[in-house]
Amino acid sequence: MSDISLIDRKPDVLSEKCPSRRVLNHVTSRWGVLVLIALQDGTHRFSNLRRRIGGVSERMLAQTLRVLEEDGFIQRTAYPVVPPHVEYDLTPLGQTVAEKVHALAACIEDNLGQILATQDA
Amino acid sequence: MSDISLIDRKPDVLSEKCPSRRVLNHVTSRWGVLVLIALQDGTHRFSNLRRRIGGVSERMLAQTLRVLEEDGFIQRTAYPVVPPHVEYDLTPLGQTVAEKVHALAACIEDNLGQILATQDA
DNA sequence: CGGAATCCAAGATGATACTG
């Protein structure tokens, strides 16, 4: 007797236990979304990213970068010099995901007028 | 002297004060993503949705539905009968957004194998 | 059935100070 959860044929975010949901949460986290978008135009250093993403704290930026690196979306490159020099890039997979995230954000930006009007009504 | 923040020419999620970021947070919230995906195949009732989205509590489902309705992504229709009968649908704008969200989720589901392998390494 | 209200636990986030 086969157990579908063991075979795990097809990931499904609607299923409570599916690991895809955890990854999705990383990507759609408050700062994860913005980091992916900010990295779309190429390599960035830590403080550069921090300036680019309005309102993010050092702590949350570092944490978000670490999580997204663990998932394989971000490539971290540290040059052993002083003062430290660390660069962040999207991996190929990261670029794919970033495109989707960016499309979503753009969609919201494009319709923001309508959305805000709806809320007022 | 023009104030760009007042003119608000172009919404930008990377800007701390931009209202688009608030909306983006609603859409990418833990349950918001899943509600939008679950509603893609048409009308659903409350308890139906609750069963479909693994792990969501009544409280969070109700709250998420309300927020997404306020943003104009979801249409709520209550029939004045007893017992109560309430239906939820995506609005046209909601469908647009749901497509982007679904594309993102599908992208993660498709690459889940690679992602999990990366994490183990 | 479809919620709203309350209470409480857990996790996310931030400010600050410190370090290699």
Place this chain on the structure above:
DNA sequence: CAGTATCATCTTGGATTCCG
């Protein structure tokens, strides 16, 4: 520069109870 450690806070989320 690029973080980490610590502590305080603020938000999220869940369980339960009650209601039209």
